[in-house]
Amino acid sequence: MKSEENNLSSKKLRDAVSRLKEGVKAAKDELDKDGVIKRFEFTFELFWKSLKIFLQEEGIECRSPKGCLKAAFRLGFIQDETLFLGMLEDRNKMAHIYHREESARIFELIKKDYLPAIESVLGKLESSD
Numbered sequence: 820m821k822s823e824e825n826n827l828s829s830k831k832l833r834d835a836v837s838r839l840k841e842g843v844k845a846a847k848d849e850l851d852k853d854g855v856i857k858r859f860e861f862t863f864e865l866f867w868k869s870l871k872i873f874l875q876e877e878g879i880e881c882r883s884p885k886g887c888l889k890a891a892f893r894l895g896f897i898q899d900e901t902l903f904l905g906m907l908e909d910r911n912k913m914a915h916i917y918h919r920e921e922s923a924r925i926f927e928l929i930k931k932d933y934l935p936a937i938e939s940v941l942g943k944l945e946s947s948d
Contacts, residue, residue: 825876828869829945835862836938843930849919852926856913859929863910866937870896873944896943899936906933 821829839862842855867884870891874881877894881887884907892900909925 822872822876825869825872828865828872829941832862832865832869832941833945835865836934836941838862839929839934840938843934846926849922853922855926855929856922859925859933860910860914862937863906866940867907869941869944873947891940896940896947898939902932902936906936909933 835858839855839858842851842858846852846855863884867887870887871881873896874887874890874894879890879894881890885904888897888903888907889900891897892903897903906928909928912921913925
């Protein structure tokens with residue numbers, strides 16, 4: 820049975836994913852896309868922290884985003900470890916520097932790869948007991 824903390828974390832993440840999806844669908848110009856990247860940053864933050872809570876309940880300690888991603892991969896919740904580690908790297912890049920071409924590249928990755936991958940893992944976490 821999932822803890823209250825786990826349920827709350829999943830709900831917050833589900834809300835963030837929904838907002839990210841909404842942003843991706845509505846983005847029409849560079850300003851909109853920058854907003855999507857910001858939504859991705861906080862969605863990713865909630866994502867890895869949700870993984871951390873889930874893993875703690877499984878008896879696995881992880882203290883960093885990278886450690887949590889690797890542990891989730893070992894347990895089979897993440898199928899493509901490289902994709903998620905790239906996601907972490909891109910989140911870190913966009914949180915610290917802005918580059919127009921890089922921003923456009925990351926927006927496309929969010930739309931095509933990152934959002935579906937996060938949704939897939941969230942579904943697995945929500946359906947596990």
